[in-house]
Amino acid sequence: MIQTQFMLPIKVFRSDNGGEFVNSALSQFFHTKGVLHETTCPQTPQQNGQILAAARALLLGASVPKRF
Template sequence: MRQQDVVALFDTIFENYSLPLHIYVRNDNGSQFVAEMVQKYFRERKVVQEFTKPATPEQNAHIEAYHSILERAVCRRYEFDSLQQAGETLDRFKKFYNYKRIHSGIGYKSPYRFLLQRGVDMHQKQQKVPTLNLGILSNN
């Protein structure tokens, strides 16, 4: 992913999804995220960019956990005949993970239901909502 891809991705997100008024993006120190273009883009849109410390996967705990679940549930269980088949399987898993699978860390709800209860509907365009308090996701 290049810095232009990061900006294009976030442009798409801002155009198509309901988002909280205050957004934090935690990323690693990859060149695409430390690039001045990306940092300026986030500043202009009042997005707070947080960098993880090098060699600290625990700071990316949510994505690390997701990758682990994805590996166990999909990658280890299936052998794909094509990239298309792999992509379709991953798409089905992502829909299940975000819309059906319950998560104990968010009160035994799917991520979609959790966000809906906090006023965020990822299917509505351009509806700004207050900052999400995701303290429920931490051990604090």
């Protein structure tokens, strides 16, 4: 969606260390697409605030209603 709506390539994908994001299939996919996969440090809820702030900024920039 990012690539088709904004015509921008995805350079970095940041996620937690969940099994759905940290596996060989997804690692191979990121490698073939040239995407850097960053994971958050375990047991660091402080990083969640940064992610939420970025998500809020993206929602506001997309003119999504405030209730979301």
